[in-house]
Amino acid sequence: MGRYAIRRLLQLVPVVLGTTFIINYMVWQLPGDPFAGRCGQRPCPDAYVTAMREQFGLDQPILVQYWNFLKNLLTGNLGVDFNNVSVASQLADAWPITIRLALMAVAFEAIIGIGAGVLSGLKRGGFADNVVTISTLFLLSLPIFVTGYVLQWVLGVQVGVIEPTVSEEARVSELVVPALVLASLNMAFTARLTRTSIVENLRADYVRTAVAKGLTNRRVVGIHLLRNSLIPVLTFLGTEVGNMMSGAIITEGIFNIHGIGGLMWRAINGQDYTIVVPVATLLVLVYLITNLLVDLLYGVLDPRIRYE
Amino acid sequence: MRVTKGAKIAAGTALLALGVAACGGGGGSSSGGENPRAATGTVYIRGCEPQTGFVPGNINETCGGTINGFVYDRLVKYNSDTAAPELNEAESIETTDNKVWTIKLKPGLKWTDGTPVTAKNYVDAWNYTAYGPNAQLGSFWFADIKGFDKVNKPDPDGPDGPKEAPKPETDKLEGLEIIDDLTFKVTLTAPEAVFRTKLGYTTFAPLPEAFFKDPKAFAEKPITNGPFKFVQWDHNSQIIVEANPDYTGPVKPKVKRIVYKMYKDDNAAYADLVANNLDFTELIPPSALAGDKWKTDLGDRAIEGQQGVIQTITFPLYDKVYGGNADFRKAVSYAIDRKTITEKIFNKGRTPIDGWVSPIVEGFKDGACGDLCTYNPVKAKEYLAKAKAEGYTPPAEFPIWSNADGTHKDWIEATVNSINQVFGPDAGFKFVHKDMPTFAELRDTITQHKIKGAFRTGWQMDYPHIENFLNPLYRTGASSNDGLYSNKALDEKLHEADTATDPAQANALYQEAEAMLQQDMPAIPLWSYGLQAGTSKWVTGVKVTPFGELDPLSIAIK
Numbered sequence: 001m002g003r004y005a006i007r008r009l010l011q012l013v014p015v016v017l018g019t020t021f022i023i024n025y026m027v028w029q030l031p032g033d034p035f036a037g038r039c040g041q042r043p044c045p046d047a048y049v050t051a052m053r054e055q056f057g058l059d060q061p062i063l064v065q066y067w068n069f070l071k072n073l074l075t076g077n078l079g080v081d082f083n084n085v086s087v088a089s090q091l092a093d094a095w096p097i098t099i100r101l102a103l104m105a106v107a108f109e110a111i112i113g114i115g116a117g118v119l120s121g122l123k124r125g126g127f128a129d130n131v132v133t134i135s136t137l138f139l140l141s142l143p144i145f146v147t148g149y150v151l152q153w154v155l156g157v158q159v160g161v162i163e164p165t166v167s168e169e170a171r172v173s174e175l176v177v178p179a180l181v182l183a184s185l186n187m188a189f190t191a192r193l194t195r196t197s198i199v200e201n202l203r204a205d206y207v208r209t210a211v212a213k214g215l216t217n218r219r220v221v222g223i224h225l226l227r228n229s230l231i232p233v234l235t236f237l238g239t240e241v242g243n244m245m246s247g248a249i250i251t252e253g254i255f256n257i258h259g260i261g262g263l264m265w266r267a268i269n270g271q272d273y274t275i276v277v278p279v280a281t282l283l284v285l286v287y288l289i290t291n292l293l294v295d296l297l298y299g300v301l302d303p304r305i306r307y308e
Numbered sequence: 309m310r311v312t313k314g315a316k317i318a319a320g321t322a323l324l325a326l327g328v329a330a331c332g333g334g335g336g337s338s339s340g341g342e343n344p345r346a347a348t349g350t351v352y353i354r355g356c357e358p359q360t361g362f363v364p365g366n367i368n369e370t371c372g373g374t375i376n377g378f379v380y381d382r383l384v385k386y387n388s389d390t391a392a393p394e395l396n397e398a399e400s401i402e403t404t405d406n407k408v409w410t411i412k413l414k415p416g417l418k419w420t421d422g423t424p425v426t427a428k429n430y431v432d433a434w435n436y437t438a439y440g441p442n443a444q445l446g447s448f449w450f451a452d453i454k455g456f457d458k459v460n461k462p463d464p465d466g467p468d469g470p471k472e473a474p475k476p477e478t479d480k481l482e483g484l485e486i487i488d489d490l491t492f493k494v495t496l497t498a499p500e501a502v503f504r505t506k507l508g509y510t511t512f513a514p515l516p517e518a519f520f521k522d523p524k525a526f527a528e529k530p531i532t533n534g535p536f537k538f539v540q541w542d543h544n545s546q547i548i549v550e551a552n553p554d555y556t557g558p559v560k561p562k563v564k565r566i567v568y569k570m571y572k573d574d575n576a577a578y579a580d581l582v583a584n585n586l587d588f589t590e591l592i593p594p595s596a597l598a599g600d601k602w603k604t605d606l607g608d609r610a611i612e613g614q615q616g617v618i619q620t621i622t623f624p625l626y627d628k629v630y631g632g633n634a635d636f637r638k639a640v641s642y643a644i645d646r647k648t649i650t651e652k653i654f655n656k657g658r659t660p661i662d663g664w665v666s667p668i669v670e671g672f673k674d675g676a677c678g679d680l681c682t683y684n685p686v687k688a689k690e691y692l693a694k695a696k697a698e699g700y701t702p703p704a705e706f707p708i709w710s711n712a713d714g715t716h717k718d719w720i721e722a723t724v725n726s727i728n729q730v731f732g733p734d735a736g737f738k739f740v741h742k743d744m745p746t747f748a749e750l751r752d753t754i755t756q757h758k759i760k761g762a763f764r765t766g767w768q769m770d771y772p773h774i775e776n777f778l779n780p781l782y783r784t785g786a787s788s789n790d791g792l793y794s795n796k797a798l799d800e801k802l803h804e805a806d807t808a809t810d811p812a813q814a815n816a817l818y819q820e821a822e823a824m825l826q827q828d829m830p831a832i833p834l835w836s837y838g839l840q841a842g843t844s845k846w847v848t849g850v851k852v853t854p855f856g857e858l859d860p861l862s863i864a865i866k
Contacts, residue, residue, distance in 0.1 A: 034748060037752070041751075043787060083359050090543055153579065165576050
């Protein structure tokens, strides 16, 4: 497994190089001068535009710019953005909040989603199954911004049990409702996925054998059934983590959470490639690493899978 | 509501800051009787992340501009009710010919580091901003001061060209002269009646000695001279300012601390306002404006008024196809039903204008447009026929461009429909709305004069004077003359107005110049922006400036 992991890690290098180059290239290709919209209806002074282009190396050819970017990335120097604020410090402010929110959301997805899925899968056609099916259908049909605004308005403004927005510190207690909103859609997916998987595996030979051996119900479900049924769910949750690390622009906007999503959104609008490129690069890394972890976890869950 | 003179602006604009009823409308999470703001003396207002650090000469957007106005005092400030310029740090601003100005500062003014505010602080700051290699966004504001061409050299082939701008021969403006500690003299290249009014603009603030030692660090945590001092800036999240205990101005801050809380989404700020977690926002989201929901939500915590921003549609006059001719542009103007659009799309949040100038500024005169800005389908068709008879054939599809990252889609589509309905299906052409993805791309295309169609233009005043709506927009070669309009007679009239020594006469000349825009209609005036703001139930006395920002000296805790 160690060799497999190392091989996979080495594969990351060309992938990261390729994606970062594409990201750099695409940002370069964006129409419009990033400094054209900075002075409203007036054109910016020539001296300002020249100075900014020089400071950020925009007057260099793309390959030179890419080389500088790589050099800076490897030395950990992310520089400043177009507003002359340190990119690293902005990331350091935003990322922990995003990670906290993402982990909470994934935890909700896993606990509630898998729980509901197991419950409905075991008692197929029963009352619990119907409740889960209907409520997941309901959640699936609601876009996130509807869930978000409704919960904010009802709980925050009308009833007043939560604050409508999250404070600067983004404490765990404040993030519960945003995390639930963020998780709502995929919680339903997880529940349905678990249910199907459980229903399918209930009929499998190894479950029948386990039951015939006289194992307790708890052991059959907990050890044999669940371990096998969770493989597809795990894949789904794994990519979810990657997804959520990139920030949840809509949820962050509704609850005014100062995470990566908002930072990215502002940077893309302002064509501030000094933020877009490093964040996108880090996201690529997060995706690749979570994918690797998911693959490795397969081996733990399913003894038939061996990595060499 | 239309107003004509400064004196009436107070009533007309009605920037009413209504006191807040103790148990006012809307729900609230903190609905106890105790005022939570009273203990700390802190109020929370809506904010956004500034694009530049706090160097006044380098700020040109409202996110930074708002805080900048809280922490820096200038020679002149604008009255929050009337928009009239009043002396602030200046004890006197004197001139006999509008060309040489002698400015005397009030004694005893202090920076927050304890050093006195001197004439040198002003002169040094202005020299720094004007000096080309410092690349300050506000440099062009000093172009009227004698010697600007020696400190700021234009790039011979623009920023895109390979040539570099030559190094200026000096870094001091010849027209600035320090007389003594508190007095300095400004010499302009030509007389300029409006110079006194201009002095209230951000860029004309002074800078302390400390700035010049480390401009970069200063921009993050400035030493200032205003009613509030700068405390802390947490990027993308909040800026904190505190009342300046040494402030000598006649009106002192009524709160101890203002937290400028940044929101990415106006809806989030609004939810916080309704729940009384936020004490002020000047951006009520469209969802709350629809059906006047915000007035029901906020009750007497709602503030309505006017601000010095107007919306226009500009034509690329350099383009034979999309520039049209004068009669065509007049026909289009006649075909826009401004009243219905402002009522249906903006819920009366905007007011139709019939001139090219915001109704709240000094020198405004009603009706500069004649009847050209009134909806009149009959005349529209008449002028269209005339335009065609003169040999202009409109293209089959005539776009009006906007940027998709703003909220312009609805009104442009309504405008386009209005025009198409008037001209009818047999006109041989139709107007359409088209978007560019970002504001930057739209501006880039416009300033490179490559745009194929008419485009939306808005003008937010820099200072409340009629001159600010004419010179930068319609003078030949002016910085924001996007349509490349050129009219010799208008240029002469504007020059005459600029150099008039009597302010009243200058205003009359500006009004004549404005009326001359009728001939060619280079831009079609649409409406002026209203102001919708709201407060929490914890604060009182809130006033909003004609720039649509909170007057920091007005807000008080109940």
